[in-house]
Every structure is written in C-alpha cells, then in structure tokens.
Amino acid sequence: MIKKEKITDKKSALLQATLTLVNNHGFHNTPMSKIAKLAGVSPATIYLYFENKQDLINTLYLEVKESFSVCAFEGYHEEMSVKKGFELIWFNIANYKLNQINEATFLSQCDNSPMIDEAIRIEGLKHLQPLLNLWEKGKKEGIIKPLSDYILYAFTIYPLSFLLEMQDRDIYTLNENVKTKTFQAAWDAIRM
C-alpha cells in the first residue's frame, strides 16, 4: 500500500514538475534534467515511468485533458434545454480556464503547437462530444445558427483561451460580473 502510493507520488511529482516548467519556459526549454530536479529525483528515474520526453508530455496532456473534460461537463445531463446546457458547459469551461490556470495554460500551449503527437491530440478531442451533440440538437431546434461545429467552437470556447492568456500575463482579469456579460457575447455569437 505504502509502496504503491510512493510510486504514484513520484510519477505525479514528475507530471506536476513538467506542467510547471513547460508552462513557464515551453517544451523545448524544459530539459529532462530540470524536470527531474524539480520533482526531486534523478534524471534516470523519469525513464522508469515514461518512455521518453514525448511520452511524458503526451501522458500529461491526456491527463490534464481528462480533468478538463470532467470539469467541463460537471452537472450536465442531456435532458437540459439547449441554452441551459450550453450555459452550464460554458461557465464550467470558463471557470476551469480562469481558475485552474496552470492546467488551462498548459492545454492552450499544447493545442497551439506541434508539441503533441497528432494521434494523441485527436484522442483528446473526443472528450468534447457532448457539447457537439448539444449543438446538433440546438441547430435542429432552430435555436443555434446552422454553422459548422468548428465555427461555433471558435466563437464561444476558443475565445476563453485568449482571455486566459491575458489573465496569465496579468494584463486583464475577469470578475464574475464581467464573466456573465462575456457569456452573453458567446451566446449572441451563435444563437439564431
């Protein structure tokens, strides 16, 4: 029992260290040696838990993406109305991005660079399916504009990445009041 916990300890210490360092310096400016040092292990130890640097990043990506998805759809069920459902999901995502800053920043970096293997990236995309289903329903009901999912995503969820980045750089911070107004913009963009 103690043993297993310890193992998990080291593996997650490594993942955590990677998250921090990649966020602050980028993938290519994060040598394995620094990850090891921050995690408090020897560089060689990394290779007990991960095949190589790419595998380490991929694993971290999928793990964070998973935690993101869980947050994104928390409290959501398919019987909800389109608007209510979308509102719930949007705020879930917004809160994740603006509160879990480290994780969100990391996902942003990954999604905007060839740092993650294409196959892994695609695997990570599956998590959004419920949102796509919701949009489908909304389009059928004439509530949402008949646009490609890519466009709907681009004008509702993707903008949050920009706001996250602004917040991360201490340029601009959203408070709760503004967040509600921002949701209105997102909803106006895609509603009929």
Place this chain on the structure above:
Amino acid sequence: MIKKEKITDKKSALLQATLTLVNNHGFHNTPMSKIAKLAGVSPATIYLYFENKQDLINTLYLEVKESFSVCAFEGYHEEMSVKKGFELIWFNIANYKLNQINEATFLSQCDNSPMIDEAIRIEGLKHLQPLLNLWEKGKKEGIIKPLSDYILYAFTIYPLSFLLEMQDRDIYTLNENVKTKTFQAAWDAIRM
C-alpha cells in the same frame, strides 16, 4: 545603391527562409544552419544582419505584423460608420489569415508561445490601435457592447486564428458564403 539592394536581398532571403522553416518545423526545430542553407548563405552571415537567433525571430515577427496591419486597415478611414468599418477590417483580417497562410500561421505560432520576447510582442500590438479606436466609438454610440477591448478582440478576431489552424491542417475550409455567415457571428457577439 546596388550594394544596398544586395544587402537587403540577403537579409530578406534570411527572413523568408526563417518564415518557411519555423512554420514547417517550429522555432526549436529550425537550426540556424538550415536557415542559412535555405537562404543560400553561410551561417556566419546571419550574424552580420542579426544579433542572434532571438533577434532574427523578433525582426521577422515585427515585419510580418506590420504587413498584417497594412492589410487589416486597407481601405479603412475613420469617417466610416462603426459597422461598415468593423466589417471592412474583419474581412481584411479574415482574408489575410485565410489567404496569406504562411504569414498568418507564423503570427499565430508566435502569439501562442513564449518564442517572442514580451517587449516585442507588446510593440506588435500597437498596430491594432485603429480598431480599438473604432470600438471606442462604437461603445460611445451604443452600437457595441460596453466590454473590454480584450473581450471584443477575443470574440471577433481571435476566433479566426482557430479557423486558420483548422484550414492549415486541412480539417475545415471556409468558402465565401460561410465567411459571410461567420462575420455575422462575430458581429452578433459584440453588437448591442
């Protein structure tokens, strides 16, 4: 005169080579030696025109950003109505992003990574001033929602980066008809 042209030749050959290589392989997978080879010069020559790799990237970034700005505001003058002005600028930017794919991809890469020095990035932002002025006017006239410029940007211009990336990866392509509908989404997001 001839001499100066020649110099310019080499410098811009280097910038062009950098653009191509960074786009295709990323900043850290683009060694100076390859840039030199593609530009047809010796690695040492790069250092006659640029201080170091970072300076080369910064210079390229500012140059491309400048060309982007010129496009963005082509045909625009401050007497235009808010809606007309915004429409013009939005389509200018959309066309730039979807047609000048190389330049746009490069800007996207830079804006989404710590590859560009913060100071330089801020300098690049100044170019958008006319758009910010337009929004200011729109807000005063009650045409545009009273939101921070960052939010307005996030929900109108920034989404184009996502669509550019989709197009770049051959996942989704916008035709003219859809582009018009997409503009509608952007406008709906920020109009009162």
Place this chain on the structure above:
Amino acid sequence: MIKKEKITDKKSALLQATLTLVNNHGFHNTPMSKIAKLAGVSPATIYLYFENKQDLINTLYLEVKESFSVCAFEGYHEEMSVKKGFELIWFNIANYKLNQINEATFLSQCDNSPMIDEAIRIEGLKHLQPLLNLWEKGKKEGIIKPLSDYILYAFTIYPLSFLLEMQDRDIYTLNENVKTKTFQAAWDAIRM
C-alpha cells in the same frame, strides 16, 4: 540439497541467458537488465551470484570452454597413433563447432575480442594440453612438421572458426562429405 539445486538453477539460468543474448547482440548490447529478464530474475539477483558483468562473462567463458574441452577429447586416449588421435580430436572439435553452434559462436566471439580478461583467456587455453602433447609426439616421430604449436593450431583448428562463422551467417554449410575433405586439408597442412 533442494536449496543448492535452486541456487544452481538461477545461476545457470543466468549463464544461459547471457550466452543467448551475447551471441545475438554482442557483449555491449546486452544489458544486465535484459539478462535478468530473460533469466526470470531481478537485476539485483545477478550480483548475488556474480561480482559484476565481467565476472559473469568470465565464468560463462570458462564453463563453455570446459564443455568444449570435454567434447574435444571424447574417446581420446594417449595410446592412439598420432594420425588417429589427431583425426579423432579434429572431428570432435569440428562437430562441436558446427553442431553446438551457440556455444561455439560464443567462444569465437570471446576469443576475438578484448571482452575476456587476459588472465581468464590463458586459463582457458590449458584445456588443449592433450592436443599439444599429441603434436609433440608427432613431431618426435617425424610425422608432423616441426612447427610451433601456434602454427599447427592456426592451420588445423583455427580455420574451423571461420567455417563456423560462415555457417552462422548462412553463407556456407559443410556436409559430412566435405567435412572429410576438409580434414584432409588440415592434415596435409601439418603432416610431413
């Protein structure tokens, strides 16, 4: 008793694994971890039976060399005539090299590389003493050319290593008929 057998079990499993792996991948491409895995034990266990990698190899070398010697002189007794005795030993060795391919290949590899400690190598040579005695007798009787044992060895036994290697690489295989003719060559080389 059971205990001792078990120990022997593990030790010989390790030796066997080493033989296989070194034959297939060479000394330096055979990590201790792979030896352990193939033998079904932990890497640390190796060090209960052997001081280090070098000791493991040395031990294996001497063991195989011993089995080789047993084969080489099977059925031989000093009362035999020089020719008969030499013929017996030569065929014994030839059959060993061409049939016990794994062991023979391993010996060949060891003998042709600085992989084995010099002291150990010399110890392994002692096993050939009966053959050297036979040659001594042959020289005295005027049946065998008065050449150094090194030369006699070089032109009778050593060539078999080359043929073994050819066979190992599927380049050339000796059948029984050719083997007899080959013995004739060996004998002609050293007989008066």
Place this chain on the structure above:
Amino acid sequence: MIKKEKITDKKSALLQATLTLVNNHGFHNTPMSKIAKLAGVSPATIYLYFENKQDLINTLYLEVKESFSVCAFEGYHEEMSVKKGFELIWFNIANYKLNQINEATFLSQCDNSPMIDEAIRIEGLKHLQPLLNLWEKGKKEGIIKPLSDYILYAFTIYPLSFLLEMQDRDIYTLNENVKTKTFQAAWDAIRM
C-alpha cells in the same frame, strides 16, 4: 591548397585516432570524446567529417581494407603460374599482417564482430576477387584441391589472423625462416 591539406589532416587524424583506440579498447569502449581528444579536436568536429560513429568506423574499415588490398596484390599479374601467384599473394598478406600490425589488427577485429554494417563488409570482400580467380584457375588445372573458396581461405589466409594476434600479444613471433615454412603448410593444405 593549404586549406584542403588541413581538411585532410583533421579527417585522417580522426581516422588514425579511431584505429588506435578501437584496437586497444574495442569499439564500444571507445567513446567519441576520446577519439576527439586523441585527434586534438572537439567532439563536435567529428560530425563535420562523419555522419555518426558507425559511419566513422565504416569509413575507416573501407580505407584500411583498401590499403590492405593494394598490398595483397602488389606485383601480382594474372599471367603468373598458380603456385607463384599464390606464393606472392600469401607473402604479401603475411607481411602486411605481421608488419602493419595496427591496420591488420583492426581488420581482424572488424571481420570478427558485428561492429561493421553487413553491407559495408560485403563491399570490403570484393577486393579479394583476384585471389578467388587464381584459385579457380588452380582448380581447373588440377593443382589445387576442388574445395569451396571458403575452405581454401580458411586454411591459407585466415590462419594468419591467429598468428597476428599471437604476435600482437607478444606470445609468438615469426621470423623469415619460419614464415617460409609456414607458407609451406598453407600450400600443402590446399595443393593436390
């Protein structure tokens, strides 16, 4: 001109250093860093002249093999009688192996290990063709035993490798007189 000589200088210094170190410590105990040090250059410089360690070894192998072939067939022409031709070649090779000890030892090591790529090894074999032709002629004339070239090689040329090794280890040295007698053994092995 000076420049080209310098280039050749460094490349051949590297090849020479490799020869020495591989001879003394084996391929896998010869790190690139030591090769560089012995050649008086930086490790990175090696990669200006060779693709990687394997390429360095391959190049050296082919170069030495070439010099060996030149020696082996010096003074030989196809009009010679079988015996005279064989004698010439055999002594050429013997002298090479016993005098150019470094080169010969290196070739021996390469030929007896998977250190050289198979394709390169095959390329190196072509050099022996004149000897094979000579044997063919000898077999037709009924002067040489009708045995496979592999066997003829094993009992005439290959034994020299053993003697070379003995000499290299200061165990046994051939003088001119003995060398002649040794030739007799080689010739007796394959003549009718």
Place this chain on the structure above:
DNA sequence: AATGAATGAGAGTTCATTCAT
C-alpha cells in the same frame, strides 16, 4: 536469498555562436 526502485556517470549527438581568413 531476493527484489524493484533508484541513480550517477557517461554515452552519442546537436546547435547557436565565433573566429581566422
């Protein structure tokens, strides 16, 4: 006796940058 986890030392290789010409 036996182990899985852990590691320090070192391997091959790359690259931004410099220097002699």
Place this chain on the structure above:
DNA sequence: TATGAATGAACTCTCATTCAT
C-alpha cells in the same frame, strides 16, 4: 562584406550497480 571550419555547452537517454525492504 562574407565565409567554412570549429567548438563548448547542453541535450536526451542508457546502464551497471546499489539500496531499502
């Protein structure tokens, strides 16, 4: 101005060996 040659520093990754259990 322009260069090809050269390099020191740093990278990722491997492995013989050890240690706590």
